[in-house]
Amino acid sequence: MSRHLTVMLVAAEASGDARGAELARALKKKLGGKVRFIGVGGARMADEGVQSPFDIAELSILGLWEGLRAYGKVKKRVEETAAMARADRPDVAVLIDSWGFTVRVAKALRAVDPGILLVKYVGPQVWASRPGRAKVLAGAVDHLLAIHAFDAPYFEKEGLATTFVGNGALAKDFSHADPRRLREAIGAHPDEPILLVLPGSRPSEIERMMPAFEDAVSRLKTTHPGLHVVIPAASTVTEAVKARAAGWPYRVHVIEDERLKDDAMVAGTVALACSGTVTIELALAGVPMVVGYRVGNITHAILKHLILTPWITLFNIAARDFVAPELIQSECTGPKLAAEIEKRVADPGLRRRQVEKQFQALDLMGRGGPDPADAAAKAILRLMAERN
Template identity: 35%
Template sequence: MKLFLVAGEASGDKLGAALMAGMKALAPGVEFAGVGGPLMEAEGLVSLFPMEELSVMGLAEVLPKYRQLKRRIAETAQAVLDTAPAALVTIDSPDFSLRVARLVKAARPDLRTIHYVAPSVWAWRPGRAAKMAQVIDHVLALLPFEPPYMEAAGMSCDFVGHPVVAEPRASAVEAALFRERHGIGDEQPLVLCLPGSRRGEVERLGPRFDEALMRLRDREPGLRVVLPTVRGVSSLVREMTTRWPVAPIVVEEAADKRAAFAAADLALAASGTVSLELAASRTPMVIAYDASFLTWHIIWRMLRIDTVTLVNLVSETRAIPEFLGPECRPDRICRALVRLLESPEARADQHAAMEETMRRLGEGGEAPGLRAARSVLAAIERRG
């Protein structure tokens, strides 16, 4: 059996790698082709081209690269047809992957198409599910409340859990060693700075996050900052942080990132999947995000929910403070960080929300990657 996988960003790379591991456990001898990042490559994928070419989002960000992306869409679709897999599995990045699926379906209507990560139609643009159903047969959902939305649009859908609940975490010993290795005392506050995994996010949020942390450092002179990053933006992060008044500790290796998450007292993070990673490590957080003026105003007019932070949504609380769009200001972010450092009640509320989130996402159960692989195999068998 051969599968063609398409992932377009770091979070999709994690999902794809977990799925690949699950497939190898359930279907020995399975082969993979497609587009992915370092984690999927470690599972045996030879990427058609560097995944980082697809890590753009927002109208203003995509337009300058439109012709290149259009060429990659056609190239990827042709590769799917040439490979003739048992199924095409597209992973998140809908602006790219669903265009690939549309070209593939037009040429091969019988080919099973599976999309990993349900569109957040409960948040905005509810019509996306019906549009997706034109080219996708089956959906793997990360959140427990999503399957009914997909089924109503005409697709089959399984809740497979979120891979974050099965990812390895650093021990208390590894966290202590991280602090010791970087000369961080037990009483020194350590803050994670997580401005995103895309160039546009890092360029936009990095300076604001730095200013917020500088304000916090004025109150906490011993404050240390660690900035985990990913391959696609590592060089940008390192170049940018050399201009920061107090350079953070930049880490890229997975083991160092896990240790940093466990060692940190709190985090300042861009909105996205990282909030679940922080919840898994029970690290209190403040979420902030902004986009270009045009992108933000389009999204804001379409939003149907009052929070975009996944921990808030899954736990059905509003324990995690967030600063979005015009609210993404260093002074406001700093005040929220100070409150989190100084208020045991605020930290307790977050811990309770994080515990509930992880329980609802499947912590302690079968690994989501294995559940996803089982769902993929069942979907292929149904078509057969």
């Protein structure tokens, strides 16, 4: 390529920020110095040269009511993103996950530059709910990079060309993680149990999940005083998590260092996790978990009629079974979460069996496949070559 390729990467959540950073690294590896990045992202994308004009934490919106209240803010951020494209004229824009924000950005970018190549990286889960989004996406972008092998038919029937690249979360490598390093950092002996608490990556998730998670952990600390509590906090909510954890009547370790977060994943005895990408990472690390989730009551009442599967955790969907227990909405309470965690703290056999089933589900999802970031970079360069 004789000139610099300008790539716009847009991500609005912690998981998208990680995917964007991995994609930027893969493109730089293939193009050397002949690529520059603009766009919207978080700390990881910033490390790769994507300087976001605003903090993406404010875009991590959960629920229909919250989305309506934040509409003005989202609209303003969409306009700022479009203005960046108008000024820098990227060759391609890659819009990562975050349906509500990125589909609006796609339409705004098309208005700015009708000829821009628009690529959606991670499609909406139309096989689980709201299948009409496939048609909406087909009308908004040129190509979809899918992370699930079963995605393509839903979008291709609407005329959207789709390339399966695999799920980056499935490619996460824990071979360099050291559980002993984490135990030394928190002062835990080799035989003392560690509870990982992962309350989400959106501010609204912290608000909704923390009360039940706090109650569960308090109950567990009463019965297991030697239980070490570790929170590997997402960068988008670190300050909010630290502020809440500061008021807990027992010691809690909030981990910000990325290396120690990986160490924590492999050191964990059991995890209490908010539903999301982190459940795949925990499963890869070999940690049995209990999954909790809450949304607003109005959102939940609507979603009950839209969700097409009984599961919300991806590896449970792949296994078509509750490999990890899911306590959702009214079931997501301190006593019920604590009871499920208690079973796993007390029973090594149960932990072992759950980990084995989690591994089997990951295999069904494509664990061990090619590197998704590399596959995504290849697909983008192929699309650019075809267009040129």
